[in-house]
Amino acid sequence: MMKPIGKVFSLIISLLGLFACEDCIFSSRYSNEPIVRFYRKGSMRALAPSFDSVQTGKGITIYRSGRILYSSITSETTLPNSLALPLDPSRDTSAFIFFGRRPGAPANSLPQRDTLILRYRRILNFISPDCGYEQRIENLQILKNTYDSAQIAARNFILRSDTVHIRLFW
Amino acid sequence: MKLRNSIIILALFTCLTTPLQAQPQPLLPDTLRLPLGQQLRAWARDISFQPYALRLGTDLSYWLNGAVSAPFGRRSIGENLKSFYANTLRFELTADLAFNRNKHFIVADWGYASTKRERNAEDNLRNISYHNTGTYWRVGWDYNVLHKTFTDRQSALLLGFRYGRANFEQQATYIAISTPWGFGGTPASPAFSETISEQLSYRWWEMVTGLRVAVWRELYLGYTFRIKLAGKANEVNRMLPNEIPGFGTVRSNMKLSFSYHLYYRIPLTKRL
Numbered sequence: 001m002m003k004p005i006g007k008v009f010s011l012i013i014s015l016l017g018l019f020a021c022e023d024c025i026f027s028s029r030y031s032n033e034p035i036v037r038f039y040r041k042g043s044m045r046a047l048a049p050s051f052d053s054v055q056t057g058k059g060i061t062i063y064r065s066g067r068i069l070y071s072s073i074t075s076e077t078t079l080p081n082s083l084a085l086p087l088d089p090s091r092d093t094s095a096f097i098f099f100g101r102r103p104g105a106p107a108n109s110l111p112q113r114d115t116l117i118l119r120y121r122r123i124l125n126f127i128s129p130d131c132g133y134e135q136r137i138e139n140l141q142i143l144k145n146t147y148d149s150a151q152i153a154a155r156n157f158i159l160r161s162d163t164v165h166i167r168l169f170w
Numbered sequence: 171m172k173l174r175n176s177i178i179i180l181a182l183f184t185c186l187t188t189p190l191q192a193q194p195q196p197l198l199p200d201t202l203r204l205p206l207g208q209q210l211r212a213w214a215r216d217i218s219f220q221p222y223a224l225r226l227g228t229d230l231s232y233w234l235n236g237a238v239s240a241p242f243g244r245r246s247i248g249e250n251l252k253s254f255y256a257n258t259l260r261f262e263l264t265a266d267l268a269f270n271r272n273k274h275f276i277v278a279d280w281g282y283a284s285t286k287r288e289r290n291a292e293d294n295l296r297n298i299s300y301h302n303t304g305t306y307w308r309v310g311w312d313y314n315v316l317h318k319t320f321t322d323r324q325s326a327l328l329l330g331f332r333y334g335r336a337n338f339e340q341q342a343t344y345i346a347i348s349t350p351w352g353f354g355g356t357p358a359s360p361a362f363s364e365t366i367s368e369q370l371s372y373r374w375w376e377m378v379t380g381l382r383v384a385v386w387r388e389l390y391l392g393y394t395f396r397i398k399l400a401g402k403a404n405e406v407n408r409m410l411p412n413e414i415p416g417f418g419t420v421r422s423n424m425k426l427s428f429s430y431h432l433y434y435r436i437p438l439t440k441r442l
Contacts, residue, residue, distance in 0.1 A: 056350045070350045089346040089353065090362045124298075124342060124366060126412040132289040132296025133344055 028127075028134040033071060033084040034118070034165035038103035041148055041169050046081040052100030052111065054083065062086065062096075082164065085118070087137060093119050095144075102170055116168070117144035140165065220439065222268040225382070225390065227433030229262035229281070234430060257286040262416075264431060266312065272326060275312040279332075281305065283415035294355050297345045304338020306416030308376070324384040324435075332376040332396075336415045341367040366408045374401035374417055382433065390433035398425040 037046045054063035062070045063083060071084045081103075088094040098114040101107075123136040142150045151167040204212070245253070262281035268274070283306070288299040312330035320326060343365040347355040353362040380394035400423045403411050413419055418427060 058350070058352045060350050060352065062350045086348060086350045088351045089348045090351065090364065094351075122408065123406070124344060124409040126287065126298055126300045126342060126409070129287050129289050132291070133298045133342075134296075135346070 030134055030136045032089065032122075032135050032137050033086045034137070034140060035082050035084050035163065036116075036166040036168060037082045037164050039167060039169050040104050047103035048081045049083055050101045050103050050105070051098050054085075054099070055097045056086070057088070057095035057097075085116075085166075087118065087120060089122070089135065092122060093117060093143060114146045115144060116142070116146075116150075116166075118166075119143045142166070219269055222271055222439055223435050223437045225266045225268070225433045225435045227264045227390070227392075227431045229260075229264065229279075229429050230432055231429040232258070232260040232262075259284040260415075262429075264433075271317070272320065272324070273314050273317040275314070275326075275328065275330070277308070277310045277312055277330065277332070279306075279308040279416075281307075281416055283338075283413075285413045287413070294345060294361060295347060298342055299344075300340070300342045300412060302338055302340045302411075302413045302415070304336055304415040306334060306336035306338075306414075308332040308334040308416065310376070310378070312378070312380075324390075326382045328378070328380045328382065328394075330378050332378060333373070334376060334398075334416050335371065335373045336417060337369075337371045338411075338415050339367065339369050340409060340411060340413075341365065342409055368407055368409055370403045370406065370411055372401055372403045372411060372414045372417065374414075375399045384435075388435040388437070390431075390435060392431045392433060394429050394431065396427045396429070398427060400424065 038049065039045065039047060049063070049066075051063065052065065053061050055061050060070075062068070062085070068084065070086060085094070085096050095115065095117045098112075098116070100111045101109055102112055102114070119141045121138045123138055125134050125136060127133055140152055140154075142152065145168070147168045147170045149169045151169070153164045153167055260281065260283040262279055264277070264279045266275040266277045269276070282304075284301075284303040286299075286301050289297050290299075291297060310330055310332035312326075312328040314320070314326040315329055316325075316327045343363065345355075346362045346364075347353055348362065349359070351362075352359055355361040376399070377397045378394050380392055382390050382392035385391050398417060400417075400420060403414075411420055418425060
């Protein structure tokens with residue numbers, strides 16, 4: 001008959017086999033690029049962006065003549081008639097400047113310069129030594145907006161192809 | 171056939187009418203009918219809150235885990251061992267006080283943990299260095315389910331619960347690349363880097379089961395299997411806790427863990 005100490009050690013040894021290493025299989029559900037859509041007042045039909053260009057507060061162009069220049073969101077997940085605005089990772093506010101004709105405006109209308117300033121909370125989440133970290137954006141707010149009105153559609157950014165975060169009306 | 175039916179009917183009649191025919195019995199003293207004060211005194215006599223033995227010990231699982239996980243890494247066993255012990259430091263002191271002989275235990279643990287983790291890949295994307303240091307304590311109660319079987323009053327198969335609390339500091343330095351904001355990750359446009367430091371506390375609950383076995387005189391070995399129910403950190407400002415001293419890595423609402431202990435028991439009474 002096995003003595004108590006033998007029983008304990010055989011149990012410990014058998015359970016030690018449970019340990020193993022791991023690889024990065026993590027895929028973040030979060031994005032730090034809010035998706036914005038444009039509407040005429042009183043309508044909920046999204047309008048195609050018709051700007052000449054869109055710049056960040058640092059003066060770097062992220063959109064020009066129908067082409068998104070910088071975005072981590074792949075073309076498969078991009079919503080039609082929308083813009084993804086990459087947020088400043090170093091601050092809790094980001095400014096975006098829209099140059100050109102507003103979406104849905106007549107072709108002969110004068111170009112405009114519109115500004116959108118967003119405020120948000122950055123939450124860092126360490127995932128693992130293989131995967132690194134993810135940055136979550138929470139509590140999105142609109143600080144300044146030169147359109148007629150603006151609406152936050154989703155405060156938490158879950159990267160989904162059917163999620164709109166900001167609606168701008170004019 | 172008629173005789174058998176008659177017997178059955180007679181038996182049924184007897185069964186149904188016996189309570190009616192029974193003579194009233196005088197009321198006998200019944201412990202359930204004792205006044206509440208006497209019941210409590212009887213219960214206290216049975217429980218016996220007199221401390222029976224104090225067991226002091228330490229958690230060995232940190233040392234064993236490092237040794238066992240070493241062969242599974244991507245590098246050599248020696249490098250894995252060195253990396254494990256260089257990046258992780260943990261020790262835990264544990265004590266349990268037995269009372270009601272070997273039936274009930276009050277348990278208290280105290281520990282210190284320090285963990286370093288980093289991603290330092292060539293792609294420079296999502297690279298981060300994470301450091302977490304803090305202390306924790308747990309208090310709880312264990313019940314020896316085999317207190318009648320282990321007649322030597324030494325070994326125990328335990329079921330119990332714990333309440334845990336950790337106070338720790340976490341610090342992370344991370345790199346972010348964002349070309350639209352001038353952080354391209356090139357010499358002309360270096361990546362953005364920031365260091366975050368936060369002081370947090372965290373609390374959780376555990377359901378535990380374990381075994382304690384006397385191996386030589388007053389020396390004991392034992393294991394504890396824990397089902398940890400994730401709690402909540404207070405006021406997370408910029409960074410979610412990843413590693414919590416005493417709880418471990420936070421990945422889901424429930425966590426299972428296994429630890430092995432070495433104990434020394436100090437008898438507090440000569441009466442078994």
